[in-house]
Amino acid sequence: MKNKFKPLFEPFTFPNGVSINGRMVVAPMTHFSSHEDGTISKEEIDFITARSSEMGMVITACANVTPDGKAFEGQPSVARDEDIPGLKKLASSIQAKGTKAILQIHHGGSQALPHLIPNGDVVAPSDVFKDGKQIARALTEEEITHIIDSFKEAARRAVQAGFDGVEIHGANGYLLHQFYSPYSNQRTDQWGGNDEKRLAFPIAVVDAVKEGIEKHVTKPFILGYRLSPEEPETPGLTMAETFTLVDALKTKGLDYLHISLMEIDAKARRGADPSKTRMELLKERCGDELPLIGVGSVITAEDALNAYNQGIPLIAIARELIVDPDWAVKIKQGRENEIETVIKRRQKDKYLIPEGLWTVMEANQGWVPMED
Template identity: 30%
Template sequence: MLYTPIKFRNVELKNRWVMSPMCMYSCEDGLANDFHFVHYGSRAQGGTGLLIVEATGVEPRGRITNHCMGIWNDEQAERLKRIVEFVHFYSESKIGIQLAHSGRKGSTWNNVQIPLEEGWETVAPSSIPYHPSERIPHALTKEEIREQVQYFKEAARRAVSAGFDVIEIHAAHGYLVHQFLSPLSNIRTDEYGGSFENRIRFLLEIVDAVNEELDQEVALFVRISGTEYAENGWDVEDSTRLAAELKKHSVDLVDVSSGGNIHGAKIPVHQGYQVPFSSEVRNGAGVQTAAVGLITEVDQAESILQSGKADLIFIAREILRNPYTAVHGAFEKKESCFFPHQYARAKISS
């Protein structure tokens, strides 16, 4: 299955390997540069079915750091378009972008909040900082929530114009959308807080707004945290309920990660530790999912797919170590995978 195609809307991936979005902290003013061109281009040469560009801020306050990527203006989208065009012309990979807002976890460097004069006032559903030592975030008003939805919509429009094949909404890892989902970070008393239905409202409004900018040529994914590893917090049962709702709102795949919203949460990290969350969400909600989290071997990835625990395999650190993960796996399994014709002399025959 790992080397069989899969289609989302009209977007066909040649295989199930996906480069997970990973922040590179290498932008100035949110602009992609030559590093990003080489970084993403090299992974496309490695045969990966889909690349997803790192968490990209939908507004300046949506960045995690001053050096994170942005897509709140047309200049940023034009820089990204150059990368997209290279990937499309010189490989068989598809390319997506993760639209994100850091919320209360922004204005940081090396996981430490930077002074206000060097950063910005963070925003959140409620006036609760991620860590008690941090500044209290500004609680968004209902009008400001509507503005945030519009930021995501405008970012999606720019991403489509730049030629991206997939849009992923970042609703995981304790960033703004996740902050709305969790009853531990969202204590609002209006229609965006309280009940499960109210806490997922912000995400569903974003999904609907983004879908207005998409057609059958661009697929929509959502990344969630399957659990936040905290008592009375967001858990895998909530994630399964949410995934069923996302399916109704034309989301094509749910990318299931975990954690990030509760400081000091104890996370039992081991090989494939997040795969059970993907499995439960996939089979409980009847949706397509992606598995992520210390997946490093081709046999491991194949087993996850064959056992019905996921539909795509997202890899992160492993593809940083080895941009040719997909190609090497194909050599090992004697499967077909894109290999640059410029490098044909190095191809291992089947």
């Protein structure tokens, strides 16, 4: 390994005392390959573990916490105790690579797919209409309470399945994000209105997850939260609202915040100094007390090192690991010049890419570089 890349493999210790063996993280990747009932398949285990070597930790594809939260074909489930045996195989397979295993837990809200959920009954903070047709209905108070409890139960199942932590998915327009957004949350009760009321649901989920963890763990357990810092809509989330969210999360004893971005060095658009990157602004807001994971278009070893040198302690990788599962291994072995940057269709089998993900990649040309 070249000396300049050694920092990428330095250990990192979270606030709760858990250490990982490096600064690079497998980002949660939607693989479309769990069984139809949400239980874990051999395909997804093979896909994820092939990309786990020399990474500090792996964050799994998001697992739905209730049946009506399912947002993808082939999405894993953590909604039932029957899911635990498969999740246990997934966790132990990742850990066998010397890597920590983090289960991302999720509810799709208005992005749930009608044909995948009971009675096609899509729910959201508020009624949602598209082209004059209602596509999601507002949750009742009782249903909100049930979903909060379902996140707690999901955390309990993650502990029982042997994971090293959970990440609450509060980003990318899913349910927690929808509740905090002034664009998607039009409620006027205790769950909507001003920033504080719109924060009530995501904070209640964090508290419930912490309770689910604390009741069942026998050793330190990592708790993270993923967020998207800005929305394009008006009214929508700007950096100002995100600072309010971050300030609230800083009081909750989290181990990290995972900042969901398409470009890790993207600059702020609204609500903060537009000459600074979002990661820079959030680093200033969090200080050293709440570590950040940055993600977005980190392709090369130099990209990862640049992010680290900008003060981002943990860097998540996704698309490049799809293209080259040995990305981190090659950097550690000093072979970073051998990292592949394009998937070769003629060598399809070597990548261990699930058929569902392969089909999506082919249908979305340019998302992942491919050639014949």
